[in-house]
Amino acid sequence: MSTPQTAPEISAEAAAVAIRKARGAMARYRFMAVLTGVMLLILCVEMGIKYGLGALTDVDGVMQYIAWVPFAHGWIYVAYLVTVADLWSKMRWGFGRLVTMVLAGVVPVMSFVLEKKIHGEADAKLVALEKRYLA
Numbered sequence: 001m002s003t004p005q006t007a008p009e010i011s012a013e014a015a016a017v018a019i020r021k022a023r024g025a026m027a028r029y030r031f032m033a034v035l036t037g038v039m040l041l042i043l044c045v046e047m048g049i050k051y052g053l054g055a056l057t058d059v060d061g062v063m064q065y066i067a068w069v070p071f072a073h074g075w076i077y078v079a080y081l082v083t084v085a086d087l088w089s090k091m092r093w094g095f096g097r098l099v100t101m102v103l104a105g106v107v108p109v110m111s112f113v114l115e116k117k118i119h120g121e122a123d124a125k126l127v128a129l130e131k132r133y134l135a
Contacts, residue, residue, distance in 0.1 A: 015133035
C-alpha cells in the first residue's frame with residue numbers, strides 16, 4: 001500500500017524567486033507570441049503577393065523588398081519556441097499545452113488567441129501561489 005504524497009514545503013524566499021522567474025518567462029512569451037503572430041500575418045501577405053499576384057502579373061519589383069519576410073519569420077519562430085519551452089517548464093504544464101503553444105506560431109491568428117488564454121491561466125496560477133506562499 002502506498003502512502004499519499006504531499007507537495008514539499010518550500011520557503012517563502014524560494015517561492016518568491018520561482019514566481020518572479022515565471023512572471024519573467026510569461027512576459028517574454030507574451031512579447032514573442034505577439035511578434036510571431038504579426039510576422040506570420042506579414043508572411044501570409046508576402047505569400048499572397050508571390051503566389052497569388054505572381055501568377056497574374058510580374059511582381060519581381062515588389063518581391064525584392066519583401067523577400068526577407070520568410071527568413072525573419074523563421075528565426076523569430078525559433079526564438080518563440082525558446083520562450084514557449086521556458087514558460088512551459090516553469091509553469092509545469094502538460095505535454096498537450098506545449099504542443100498547442102508550439103502550433104500557435106504556425107497557424108495565423110492562433111498565437112494572439114492562445115496568448116490571451118495562456119496569460120490568464122498563468123497569471124491566475126501565479127496569484128494563487130503568491131497567496132499561498134507569500135501571504
